[in-house]
Amino acid sequence: MEIRTEKREGGAIVYPAGRIDTAAAPALEQELNSLIATGIRRVILDFSNVPYISSGGLRVLLATAKKLRGSGESFALCSLNPEVTKIMTLAGFTTIFTIYSSEGEAIARW
Numbered sequence: 001m002e003i004r005t006e007k008r009e010g011g012a013i014v015y016p017a018g019r020i021d022t023a024a025a026p027a028l029e030q031e032l033n034s035l036i037a038t039g040i041r042r043v044i045l046d047f048s049n050v051p052y053i054s055s056g057g058l059r060v061l062l063a064t065a066k067k068l069r070g071s072g073e074s075f076a077l078c079s080l081n082p083e084v085t086k087i088m089t090l091a092g093f094t095t096i097f098t099i100y101s102s103e104g105e106a107i108a109r110w
């Protein structure tokens with residue numbers, strides 16, 4: 001999995017590419033934790049290039065969401081494909097996370 005991050009408007013958009021499985025989840029967690037440690041309090045994860053997410057990846061998302069629950073903080077997902085949407089739904093995560101259909105919609109709600 002590759003991870004690209006763009007900082008903008010006081011936040012960051014993270015673009016993982018590839019499967020977020022048990023082997024890749026720690027790299028995503030490290031990237032998200034690094035952003036939070038530098039003071040970034042608004043994060044969007046763009047899933048347009050993520051075909052699959054495992055329970056390890058879901059754990060990373062949940063841990064990040066818990067860290068960004070305060071006033072002025074936000075954590076959102078966007079551009080999920082049908083397979084990832086199915087996994088999120090089965091895990092009950094569609095009620096936990098704010099999910100947008102596109103990056104533009106997610107940014108507009110920042």
